[in-house]
Amino acid sequence: MSDPIRCVELSKKFRGVLAVNRLDLSVPEGAIYALVGTNGAGKTTTIKTLMNIFRPSGGSAEVLGVDTRQISPRELSQIGYVSENQEMPEWMTVKYLLAYLKPFYPQWDDDLAQEMVREFDLPLDRKLRHLSRGMKMKAALASSLAYRPKLIVLDEPFSGLDPLVRDELIEGLLERAAGATVFISSHDLAEIESFASHIGYLDGGRLLFSEEMGTLASHFREIEVTLDAPPVLPAAWPQDWLRPETSSAVVRFVDSRFDQERSLDEIRRMFPNARNIAVNAMPLRQIFIALAKTRRQAA
Amino acid sequence: MKQAMHIFRKDVSHLWPQIAIVLMLVAAFTVSNIQSSRPAGSEHPELRWLAGLLGVLVPVGYAWLIVTLVHQEPLPGDRQFWLTRPYRRGSLLVAKVLFVLLFVSATMVAKDCFIVAGRGFPVIPNITGLLLRQFAWTAWVVLPALAVGVVTHNLQDVGLVGALVGLVYALQGALVRKSFWPGIEWVRDYFGMLLLLTLCAAIVLWQYLRRETGKARVAVAFCSILVIVGLPLLSWNAAFTVQMLARGPRLDLAKVQIRPNLASVRSAVPAAEISQAPIAIALPLRLTGLPSGMMIVPDGTNVAIASGQRVIWRSGWQQNWYGMRTEQYHSQVVYIDIGIYRSLQNQPVTIRLSLGLTLLENGTPSHVPAHQERFAFGGSRCEELSPEIYPPPISCLAALKSPPRTLVALEAPGAAESISQTGTWSYAPYEALLDQSPLAATSLAILQLQDSPVDSRALWERPDAQIVLTPQRPVAHFRRDLEFPGVRLVDYVLPPGQAILRAVP
Numbered sequence A: 001m002s003d004p005i006r007c008v009e010l011s012k013k014f015r016g017v018l019a020v021n022r023l024d025l026s027v028p029e030g031a032i033y034a035l036v037g038t039n040g041a042g043k044t045t046t047i048k049t050l051m052n053i054f055r056p057s058g059g060s061a062e063v064l065g066v067d068t069r070q071i072s073p074r075e076l077s078q079i080g081y082v083s084e085n086q087e088m089p090e091w092m093t094v095k096y097l098l099a100y101l102k103p104f105y106p107q108w109d110d111d112l113a114q115e116m117v118r119e120f121d122l123p124l125d126r127k128l129r130h131l132s133r134g135m136k137m138k139a140a141l142a143s144s145l146a147y148r149p150k151l152i153v154l155d156e157p158f159s160g161l162d163p164l165v166r167d168e169l170i171e172g173l174l175e176r177a178a179g180a181t182v183f184i185s186s187h188d189l190a191e192i193e194s195f196a197s198h199i200g201y202l203d204g205g206r207l208l209f210s211e212e213m214g215t216l217a218s219h220f221r222e223i224e225v226t227l228d229a230p231p232v233l234p235a236a237w238p239q240d241w242l243r244p245e246t247s248s249a250v251v252r253f254v255d256s257r258f259d260q261e262r263s264l265d266e267i268r269r270m271f272p273n274a275r276n277i278a279v280n281a282m283p284l285r286q287i288f289i290a291l292a293k294t295r296r297q298a299a
Numbered sequence B: 001m002k003q004a005m006h007i008f009r010k011d012v013s014h015l016w017p018q019i020a021i022v023l024m025l026v027a028a029f030t031v032s033n034i035q036s037s038r039p040a041g042s043e044h045p046e047l048r049w050l051a052g053l054l055g056v057l058v059p060v061g062y063a064w065l066i067v068t069l070v071h072q073e074p075l076p077g078d079r080q081f082w083l084t085r086p087y088r089r090g091s092l093l094v095a096k097v098l099f100v101l102l103f104v105s106a107t108m109v110a111k112d113c114f115i116v117a118g119r120g121f122p123v124i125p126n127i128t129g130l131l132l133r134q135f136a137w138t139a140w141v142v143l144p145a146l147a148v149g150v151v152t153h154n155l156q157d158v159g160l161v162g163a164l165v166g167l168v169y170a171l172q173g174a175l176v177r178k179s180f181w182p183g184i185e186w187v188r189d190y191f192g193m194l195l196l197l198t199l200c201a202a203i204v205l206w207q208y209l210r211r212e213t214g215k216a217r218v219a220v221a222f223c224s225i226l227v228i229v230g231l232p233l234l235s236w237n238a239a240f241t242v243q244m245l246a247r248g249p250r251l252d253l254a255k256v257q258i259r260p261n262l263a264s265v266r267s268a269v270p271a272a273e274i275s276q277a278p279i280a281i282a283l284p285l286r287l288t289g290l291p292s293g294m295m296i297v298p299d300g301t302n303v304a305i306a307s308g309q310r311v312i313w314r315s316g317w318q319q320n321w322y323g324m325r326t327e328q329y330h331s332q333v334v335y336i337d338i339g340i341y342r343s344l345q346n347q348p349v350t351i352r353l354s355l356g357l358t359l360l361e362n363g364t365p366s367h368v369p370a371h372q373e374r375f376a377f378g379g380s381r382c383e384e385l386s387p388e389i390y391p392p393p394i395s396c397l398a399a400l401k402s403p404p405r406t407l408v409a410l411e412a413p414g415a416a417e418s419i420s421q422t423g424t425w426s427y428a429p430y431e432a433l434l435d436q437s438p439l440a441a442t443s444l445a446i447l448q449l450q451d452s453p454v455d456s457r458a459l460w461e462r463p464d465a466q467i468v469l470t471p472q473r474p475v476a477h478f479r480r481d482l483e484f485p486g487v488r489l490v491d492y493v494l495p496p497g498q499a500i501l502r503a504v505p
Helices: A043-049 A094-104 A110-121 A133-145 A163-176 A189-195 A212-221 A258-268 A284-298 B002-036 B045-070 B089-118 B124-151 B154-176 B185-210 B214-231 B236-245 B338-344 B456-461
Strands: A006-015 A015-029 A034-037 A058-063 A081-082 A151-156 A181-186 A200-203 A206-212 A221-228 A239-248 A250-255 A278-279 B257-260 B279-288 B292-306 B308-319 B331-336 B348-360 B365-369 B376-378 B378-382 B394-399 B403-411 B413-424 B439-444 B466-487
Touching: A006 A043, A006 B002, A015 A043, A015 A206, A034 A043, A034 B124, A034 B348, A043 A058, A043 A151, A058 B236, A094 A110, A094 A133, A094 B002, A094 B439, A110 A133, A110 A151, A133 A163, A133 B456, A163 A189, A163 A239, A181 A189, A181 B378, A200 A212, A200 A284, A212 A278, A212 A284, A250 A284, A250 B403, A258 A278, A278 B236, A278 B308, A278 B466, A284 B089, B002 B089, B045 B089, B045 B124, B089 B124, B089 B185, B124 B154, B124 B185, B124 B214, B154 B214, B185 B214, B185 B236, B236 B308, B236 B348, B236 B466, B257 B331, B257 B466, B279 B348, B279 B439, B279 B466, B292 B331, B292 B466, B308 B331, B308 B348, B331 B338, B331 B348, B403 B456
Parallel strands: A034 A181, A034 A200, A081 A151, A151 A181
Antiparallel strands: A006 A015, A006 A058, A200 A206, A221 A250, A221 A278, A239 A250, B257 B279, B279 B331, B292 B308, B292 B348, B348 B466, B365 B466, B376 B378, B378 B394, B394 B439, B403 B413, B403 B466
């Protein structure tokens, strides 16, 4: 089977403003793909275009092998979609919601639905409008996983939730997502880092990188070079070295294309008087912040 | 269909309070109409007031129910849960249509049938009119409500659309002069009905199948402007052409001749007395070839005044208000601008007169004792409201269609008759299409006619007096163009308050 999500030069414009700019993206089957980026980076627009809520202004996208503009109820019955700002039928009780949605999905699993209701501790007889935000997200997730979708699309699902609810949701998701492809947008990097297999970084509508988590982590390193004297940054500063900072006799920067041999040679060439070179692995959050600040400075 | 039924059941289970409110309004309206819309004043006058109020609340209630229904799955926006669920758009639309058919259209039909039957009129013979009435209400209430529903997200949005439509309506009232066309107003109404039906249905379909809210909103705005501003701009001439096509002549009209008859009358009005604007000019005519039992009525006139070959002034089409005796069509009154009159009054000019005419065929007369309180006439039930006063107000009530155009005469053995024309002036196939009630109420007037030699009051007071009601049926609509050369306007001007010119010895 082809990749469950594939975008080729996908663009979306709103009144002349490009929200998504020539996006090329592939999400392999079975992956948990995290699309990260700052607010306004174009994550939600990308997802809504993939779900055919928006029509692309240029390029194309395919979901489950079908052009997004042609997505039919057949494909939607295999996609579970949960969004932080989705308008739910608030007058429905949790029980009514599940019962109402069941006939839409031939593969609906009552036992699975009941299991999630129990696990999420969902009050069946309470109306959605009377549920807390966390409970609403749980209800939305339960109603989107009970038919074992092939593709689960989550748009900022953990935004504004307390850590306990977040953990419950992630656990619930991971338990039931086995075999499914998950596409999740978030700026909540700490959680993403713990379970995403792939990551893409979107900024200003452009995808700056898209790769496996392990590869990404190995590409980014925080470098600290200790010198004999106060440093002067070389004029020919490599583009891949981000966020250079200097203090007394130390230079710090982020190498975004780190390679053990090549990078160390390059550092020694740039700083022949280096007394010490420290190479530190970076958590996703730090990588994200470094990238975001670099982009902001460049803008 | 299975999915449509599933969505339909969900809507019914959620909207039952709204359904109940609307059904209560409809039931109250039905009862109040059966009780109060009597031809001759109600024994429950307070119910007439209530019926009026409910008459406004019922269509508003229907519209509210429809937009609330559509808003269960709002079409504009990008956050609705149903957009990412396997809804089939066709099923969604079918579910909404089913709901509207059951809780709006069917209840409308039931309401009308109950009112018609409750007032003692038969339902089956009126079924065509009742169905046409549903068609009209679908065009003017149901589909516009659906169209507004599909481009809005909530009732606040609907309020905004309502305010904008109200603004367009107010601007139209201020900027566009709309005149009422007695005979052919129905053409404008029916045209508006077809326009709304087509445009609103297209908007609803488009939005459900394509969900392109921006374009659909533009279409709603265009449709509103077209109907509110465009319809009043429809020309009388075009409407009369539609009327001519709608009722092709069933007789040879070539024999019906109308010619200028300038020698027959002259005005005796001193020029100094003419000060009113516009100036009424009576152009003398000779009518020949009219089949017996028929009458001719001018519906509209168009006058051009020319000097030599040069046209100096045109009136445009003016609708006739039938304010004269038309049973003897020997002159046609036209109105001209006072400035034009003053500048041309003594100079010979050519008047070109275009006429839009209708032939009426007299039916079988009905004789009713003049002081009978209640009587039936032409499918209507009539009632003299106050037989002791003169002229007696007579009110008639019918299902869907007013009594036909009727010649009303007073007769008594050995006495002359006094004639007026009354009943509906409309040539519409059905009239009470958009009224709150399916019942059409009309007043039959018995008037002391101007210029009549008969004292109709004295005639009325005789105990053996009879009202003679002769229904008239339009059988043909046609045009005639006449030219009146060498006319001095001053010779044909009508004195103020006078309807015809008399021959000057």
